[in-house]
Amino acid sequence: MREDQPMDLDAEACYRAIATRDARFDGRLFIAVKSTGIYCRPICPARTPKRENLAFYPSAAAAQEAGYRPCLRCRPESAPDLGVWRGTSNTVSRALALIEKGGLDGADVEALADRLGVGERQLRRLFRRHLGASPIAVAQTRRVLLAKHLIHETRLPMSEVALAAGFGSIRRFNETFQQLFGRAPSTLRRGTGAASPGPAGEVAILLPYRPPYDWPAMLAFLRARAIPGVEVVARDGYTRTIEVAGEVAGAHGTVAVRPATGNALRATIQFPQLSALPTIVARLRRVFDLIADPEVIGAHLSEDSRLAPLVAARPGLRVAGAWDGFELAVRALLGQQITVAGAATLAGRLVAAYGKPLAGGVEGLSHVFPGPERLADADLSSLGLTRARAAALGSLARAVVADPQIFGPRRSLEEAIVKLRALPGIGEWTAQYIAMREMREPDAFPAADLGLMRAMADRKGRRPSPGELLARAERWRPWRAYAAQHLWASQGMSYDRGEAPGDDRSPLRPLHPARLAAGGVRTDGDREARDAGARRATGRGGARPGRAGRRPVAARGRPR
Ligand SMILES: [Zn+2]
Numbered sequence: 001m002r003e004d005q006p007m008d009l010d011a012e013a014c015y016r017a018i019a020t021r022d023a024r025f026d027g028r029l030f031i032a033v034k035s036t037g038i039y040c041r042p043i044c045p046a047r048t049p050k051r052e053n054l055a056f057y058p059s060a061a062a063a064q065e066a067g068y069r070p071c072l073r074c075r076p077e078s079a080p081d082l083g084v085w086r087g088t089s090n091t092v093s094r095a096l097a098l099i100e101k102g103g104l105d106g107a108d109v110e111a112l113a114d115r116l117g118v119g120e121r122q123l124r125r126l127f128r129r130h131l132g133a134s135p136i137a138v139a140q141t142r143r144v145l146l147a148k149h150l151i152h153e154t155r156l157p158m159s160e161v162a163l164a165a166g167f168g169s170i171r172r173f174n175e176t177f178q179q180l181f182g183r184a185p186s187t188l189r190r191g192t193g194a195a196s197p198g199p200a201g202e203v204a205i206l207l208p209y210r211p212p213y214d215w216p217a218m219l220a221f222l223r224a225r226a227i228p229g230v231e232v233v234a235r236d237g238y239t240r241t242i243e244v245a246g247e248v249a250g251a252h253g254t255v256a257v258r259p260a261t262g263n264a265l266r267a268t269i270q271f272p273q274l275s276a277l278p279t280i281v282a283r284l285r286r287v288f289d290l291i292a293d294p295e296v297i298g299a300h301l302s303e304d305s306r307l308a309p310l311v312a313a314r315p316g317l318r319v320a321g322a323w324d325g326f327e328l329a330v331r332a333l334l335g336q337q338i339t340v341a342g343a344a345t346l347a348g349r350l351v352a353a354y355g356k357p358l359a360g361g362v363e364g365l366s367h368v369f370p371g372p373e374r375l376a377d378a379d380l381s382s383l384g385l386t387r388a389r390a391a392a393l394g395s396l397a398r399a400v401v402a403d404p405q406i407f408g409p410r411r412s413l414e415e416a417i418v419k420l421r422a423l424p425g426i427g428e429w430t431a432q433y434i435a436m437r438e439m440r441e442p443d444a445f446p447a448a449d450l451g452l453m454r455a456m457a458d459r460k461g462r463r464p465s466p467g468e469l470l471a472r473a474e475r476w477r478p479w480r481a482y483a484a485q486h487l488w489a490s491q492g493m494s495y496d497r498g499e500a501p502g503d504d505r506s507p508l509r510p511l512h513p514a515r516l517a518a519g520g521v522r523t524d525g526d527r528e529a530r531d532a533g534a535r536r537a538t539g540r541g542g543a544r545p546g547r548a549g550r551r552p553v554a555a556r557g558r559p560r
Contacts (some may be wrong), residue, residue, distance in 0.1 A: 014056040018042045024295065027210055028079035030057045035327045039063035044074035049072040049463040060140035061346035062132030069180045070148060072188070077145035080210040080290065081261070090478075091116055092130045092262050095123060095439060096138070100282040104139040105166055117411035143167060146178060146278060149190050152204055156274070164203070164277040203274075205281065207257075209290040212316030215259050217489060218288060221320045224340055227331065228348030229355065230345045232364035240323065241358050244276040245404070251276075252356060252368045254283060259439035265290070286440055289318035297442075297479045301486065304475055306456065310486040317489060325407025325438040326400050327369045332433060333393055334385075335427045349383050392425030399423050407434065413441045436481045445473055445480035455487035 017025040018040075025042040032039040039057065040046065057063040060076045094116055095103075104111055112135060113123040118417040127135050147165035150156055156164065162173035162185075165275075166256040177185040223233035231240040237258040243251070250470035251473040260266035269277065269285050285291060298315055302308040322328035334350070335343035354374050355367030370378075375397035380390035386477045400406055406423070410416040416439055420431035429446045436444035446452070448466040456472065464472065 011051075011056060015051050015054065018044075018054075019048050027208075028058070028293070030060055030063045030076060030079075031055075032057060032063045032066065037068055038071045039068035039076060040071040041074040041076055041079045044071055046071070046073055057132055059131045059133055059138070059141075059383070060145060061138040062181075063143045064144070065133045070145065075148070075152070077149045078206070078208055078264075080208045086478075091118055091123065092126050092403060094411070095127070095135065095443075097286075097409050099135065099139050099142065100278075100285070102279060104135060108133050116409070126381050140176075144180065146281070147173065147177075147185065148188065149205065149340065150203070150277075151185060153205060156203065160274050161185065164274040166275070166278045187336035202268060202270045204266060204268045206260055206262075207267055207281070207288070207290055208262075208264040209288075210293055210295070211263045212294060214314050214316035214318065217314060217317055218320055221511075225331065226344065227327075227351060228344060229328075229351045229364075229366040230347075232362075232371050233325050238363065239362060240457070241365050242271065242280065243325065243356070243368045244271070244273070244279050245371070252358060254358075254362055254365060255280065257284065257288065276289065283323055283352065286321035287323055289321055289440075291440075291480075292318055292442075294318070300479060301476060301483055304472075304483075307476070307483060307486055310490050313487055314486065317482070317485055319436060319440075319442070319485050321440055322434075322437040324369065325434065326372050326397075329340070329396060329400075329407075329423070329426065329430070329434055330369075330375070330393065332430045333389065333396060336389070336425070346383060346385065350380075354378055372397040372404075373526050376401050389425075395424035396426070407438050409439060413443055416441060442482065443478045443480050445470075445476075445484055447473065449484070451491050452484055455491050463501065471495075479489065 014025075014029055014031070016022075017029060018031050021043050023043050027041075029042050030039050031042065031044070033049050034053050034055060035049070039060070055063075055066070057066065060070070060079070063076075064070070071470045095112060098104075098112060098115065103115070109123065110120045113120040116123065119125075124134060125132060127138065131138060133141070143166045147161050147167070150161045150164055151158075154161075158173070159170050162170045167173040167176070174184060176181070177188075181188065217231060219236075219238065222231070222238055223291070229241075231238070233239075237256055239254060239256040241252060241254055251272050253269070255270070257265050258268075265284075267281070267290060269280055271277070271280060291346045294316055298311045298520050302311045330350070331343065331347055334346045337345070351367045351369060354370040358365055358367055358368070375393065378394070378397075380393055381387070383390070385393070406419065410419060413435060416435050417428070417431045420426050420434055423426065426434070429448055432446035435441040437448075447470040453463040453466070453469055456469055473483060475482050
């Protein structure tokens with residue numbers, strides 16, 4: 001047993017948490033039983049062992065690295081994975097994001113550290129401090145837990161489970177499980193009866209989260225921005241077409257996500273390459289913001305009296321992520337200076353003209369979103385874009401072809417913003433928006449946003465300047481993205497088309513849904529417009545705060 005036991009864990013508090021099976025600690029704490037060599041979630045129904053027989057770990061990887069194996073009853077793989085939120089190390093958060101994307105599958109820790117701009121030893125030290133485990137142990141645990149999940153939840157043959165969970169070979173898979181559980185992986189399936197039969201090539205998987213989760217708000221946000229032909233948002237579910245870069249060329253499929261019982265979403269994934277499954281799951285977790293710990297974030301934001309009622313009204317509000325960085329950037333560019341509805345129409349045209357037609361019929365899904373290679377040299381003039389917009393789109397596509405990692409995690413938010421702003425057509429607002437939704441930077445914050453300034457207006461209706469807003473937002477760090485989401489929601493920003501009720505408890509009157517639907521009011525999704533407008537005004541790449549949103553964009557006239 002390792003002596004360098006994780007930090008920050010108060011053993012007495014931990015013991016109280018598990019003695020009461022306190023669900024609030026699920027995902028934050030893992031309990032290892034020394035006599036049995038098993039580690040559990042705090043909610044494990046098994047009898048609580050004596051205090052002196054226990055060790056506490058801040059992550060599954062730490063328990064596993066210390067030699068414990070996951071409990072077959074409470075199934076630690078079903079705990080919400082909050083690794084990214086642990087501690088305050090941005091470097092660890094970014095490293096975890098890279099690992100989840102397979103960053104250690106083909107590369108070593110040194111390469112990972114390199115990408116993050118830190119030394120290998122420093123990265124190991126940070127992991128030890130925040131997660132109690134090494135980067136390699138985290139990656140391995142991730143594979144084991146995903147495999148275990150697939151064994152329990154699907155009927156996939158073991159060879160396919162091995163592949164899907166990211167094991168290089170079936171032998172590795174068997175050896176790992178033999179070592180960990182003392183038996184073959186297939187024996188773990190017997191008797192669980194929790195299979196999810198589906199058509200060939202379809203995998204249904206549960207994605208756990210920490211409650212509460214504001215599913216209607218998430219759905220409303222995605223609905224307002226859905227790209228015709230690529231995404232369908234129905235009453236209770238989200239479906240979209242997908243392609244995974246790096247997989248066999250031309251491979252595409254669909255994912256459908258719905259709420260499930262037991263604090264989880266159920267994703268039904270149809271994709272020809274099972275080896276892409278970890279990537280798909282990782283992306284879905286980002287899109288639906290399943291790594292967030294809303295209680296921690298809410299407690300922090302509630303310290304500001306202005307945000308407290310908003311958090312109380314929507315305690316489970318999440319920041320919707322993006323499936324793909326390029327798609328998000330294109331969508332943002334198309335949305336500049338036009339309404340959300342207008343942007344959707346343009347995106348639909350783009351997809352119909354350049355997207356890959358989808359084989360197999362899911363209603364409403366006709367194409368896969370075109371990749372940067374497809375748009376790099378395409379003649380975009382027929383789409384009804386302005387010449388300048390079409391040129392910016394082409395340049396953006398070429399820039400992404402030249403640097404496919406452009407939307408990958410950076411060593412800091414500031415660096416990410418600088419990189420993004422160097423891209424054609426991307427100003428400060430769009431850069432912050434992409435950092436928020438694609439890079440999952442929880443502290444990204446588009447301060448010059450009209451909706452935010454409106455939401456923060458004082459009783460006399462005076463709006464803060466971007467500078468004032470930025471100063472106020474200092475106290476919201478490191479979760480300014482969530483503060484922004486709350487402020488938008490308070491303005492009805494995610495609730496166009498009247499799908500979700502206005503928020504009566506909010507001190508701020510929500511906008512009337514009909515006005516949003518009519519496009520007469522700027523919504524956050526169009527805020528990119530300002531980037532372009534301000535750039536023209538200043539002749540540089542920068543947004544000029546202050547001018548922003550002074551009059552409706554429609555009145556500003558067509559861009560050149
Ligand atoms: Zn257990």
